Amino acid sequence: MSELTHLNSEGHAHMVDVSExxxxxxxxxxEGFVEMLPATLALITQGKHNKGDVLAVARIAGIQAAKKCSDLIPLCHPLMLSKVSVELTPEVDLNRVRIETMCKLNGRTGVEMEALCAASTAALTLYDMCKAVDRGMTITGIRVMEKQGGKSGHWSVDTQAGAST
Incomplete structure (x- = not known):
């Protein structure tokens, strides 16, 4: 396991210097998932929710969250993202919506936190818009699926645990 980079020699939290x-x-x-009642998912997929296009609003919220990640997570660097995508896919057979996010840039630090912020906020927005009809929704499985670039190279959940390719 590597050393914790957000702690200085005295053990105090600090923002990592990435200038070199x-x-x-x-x-x-x-990715992440929002599990819900079949009737709630039907409202979303049939466009019958009285708050409008739930998936479109959640997508925009996720994109905005990626751009604001450093405002939310204290030691994250502000980044100039070149691409953010948020896809929300209803999985009717599983009574859930799958959220897939991707963040990209040319820079000195990774974008995992931005991708996670996008997935989390899209899920929270979906919950917020549907809570009046389904307070029992569950947000699950938020995780990094893949990262590329930097000194550590390429990592994916499809590779062996902790291995780089």
């Missing part, structure tokens, strides 16, 4: 790191193309993908 090489600029590389960095990409991160994350």
């Amino acid at each position: 790191k090489e600029i590389t193309t960095r990409v991160a993908r994350a």
Whole structure:
């Protein structure tokens, strides 16, 4: 296990100095799920929710969250993202919506936190818009699926646990 980089020699939290790191193309993908009642998912997929297009609003919220990640997570660097995508896919057979996010930039630090913020906020927005009809929804499985770029290279949940390719 590597040393914790957000702690200085005295054990105090600090923002990591990335000024000497090489600029590389960095990409991160994350996912999450919102599980709900079949009737709630039907309202969303049939466009009958009285609050409008739930998936479109959640998508925009996720994109905005990625751009604001450093405002939410204290030691994250403000980043100039070049691409953010948020896809919400109803999985009717599982009574849930799958959220897939991707963040990309050319920079000195990774974008995993931005991808996670996008997935989390999209899920929270979906919950917020549907809570009046289904307070029992569950947000699950938020995780990084893949990261590329930087000194550590490429990592994916499809590779062996903790291995780089």
